Amino acid sequence: MRTAVVVFNLGGPDAPEAIRPFLFNLFSDRAIINLPQPLRWLLAHLISGRRAGPAKAIYAHLGGRSPILEGTKAQAQALEAQLGRTLPENDEVRVFVAMRYWRPRASEAVAQVARWAPQRIVLLPLYPQYSTTTSASSLAEWRQLAGRAGLEMPTTAVCCYPRQPGFIAALAGGVRQALEDMRGQGQEPRLLLSAHGLPRKVIERGDPYQWQVEETAAALLAALGDEDAQSVICYQSRVGRLEWIGPATEDEIRRAGGEGRALLVVPLSFVSEHSETLVELDIEYAELAAKAGVPAYRRVATVATDAAFIGGLADLVGTALEAPAGLCRGGAPCQAGLAGCAEQQAGGSGGA
Numbered sequence: 001m002r003t004a005v006v007v008f009n010l011g012g013p014d015a016p017e018a019i020r021p022f023l024f025n026l027f028s029d030r031a032i033i034n035l036p037q038p039l040r041w042l043l044a045h046l047i048s049g050r051r052a053g054p055a056k057a058i059y060a061h062l063g064g065r066s067p068i069l070e071g072t073k074a075q076a077q078a079l080e081a082q083l084g085r086t087l088p089e090n091d092e093v094r095v096f097v098a099m100r101y102w103r104p105r106a107s108e109a110v111a112q113v114a115r116w117a118p119q120r121i122v123l124l125p126l127y128p129q130y131s132t133t134t135s136a137s138s139l140a141e142w143r144q145l146a147g148r149a150g151l152e153m154p155t156t157a158v159c160c161y162p163r164q165p166g167f168i169a170a171l172a173g174g175v176r177q178a179l180e181d182m183r184g185q186g187q188e189p190r191l192l193l194s195a196h197g198l199p200r201k202v203i204e205r206g207d208p209y210q211w212q213v214e215e216t217a218a219a220l221l222a223a224l225g226d227e228d229a230q231s232v233i234c235y236q237s238r239v240g241r242l243e244w245i246g247p248a249t250e251d252e253i254r255r256a257g258g259e260g261r262a263l264l265v266v267p268l269s270f271v272s273e274h275s276e277t278l279v280e281l282d283i284e285y286a287e288l289a290a291k292a293g294v295p296a297y298r299r300v301a302t303v304a305t306d307a308a309f310i311g312g313l314a315d316l317v318g319t320a321l322e323a324p325a326g327l328c329r330g331g332a333p334c335q336a337g338l339a340g341c342a343e344q345q346a347g348g349s350g351g352a
Contacts, residue, residue, distance in 0.1 A: 166312020
């Protein structure tokens with residue numbers, strides 16, 4: 001039995017000249033800017049032009065390119081090796097990478113999968129928390145392109161896994177070690193559980209992302225079992241004039257500075273290193289923390305290829321293969337009333 005697993009991620013520019021077209025692809029996605037054409041195209045063209053300069057300054061810290069593709073490929077290779085050990089002996093598995101806004105795009109992954117000709121496909125977004133702006137967008141693009149290419153083999157999607165035990169264990173391991181180190185230096189940090197932000201209007205339309213971020217935070221704190229640890233959920237990467245969900249990570253850094261509190265930043269929604277961890281958290285927010293008077297500032301690394309995380313992804317794939325009619329969100333469906341939840345949109349089937 002041949003099984004293709006497709007992992008999805010955001011993508012990032014691979015050279016300075018790719019920054020503006022990457023941004024254009026991002027802002028021309030209807031899941032990001034919900035306007036009809038040609039208005040969306042015009043607005044994406046305007047925004048990408050305006051933001052290209054600041055973005056180039058950000059990526060200059062990273063050698064002019066994003067490391068997200070290399071990180072995602074490493075995760076794909078680790079997952080393929082893990083599945084090779086856990087799937088039945090007769091099964092052959094390959095893991096493919098599809099990026100939403102830059103190479104390799106979903107169209108390239110569809111072509112690669114078609115050439116390999118698997119008998120079944122599992123779609124696995126590398127976004128633990130489901131959002132209509134991330135996982136839903138990637139999965140919708142895949143379905144459209146796969147349909148055009150005639151990929152008609154059974155396909156199951158894992159839409160989210162905010163409390164998946166392997167993911168939580170990997171997060172908790174990094175936090176536990178960092179806490180031990182900081183306490184050994186006489187610091188008692190507050191945990192800043194930082195996730196990518198979204199405009200409030202997206203959440204008000206029923207997007208389950210914020211609720212799932214809170215689920216991840218609760219599972220992490222339960223795994224830590226540390227009664228002395230203070231924590232706060234906050235959101236980073238705010239842009240534009242819209243109201244975003246909060247509190248903002250920047251505001252929590254300033255509050256900690258005013259209180260003389262050390263900080264340990266935990267990326268809740270990122271599973272690989274890229275500009276929002278390596279630049280925003282590690283450089284820009286570290287500078288803000290120093291100016292605000294935060295006595296110590298440290299960030300926990302993303303889960304990347306941590307064995308527990310990769311094992312958790314393999315478990316999700318295994319569950320998807322056992323239940324091809326649908327997979328129930330890493331343990332539990334979204335709370336009632338979240339119309340953007342994949343399960344509720346699918347009528348409770350949980351499938352893709």
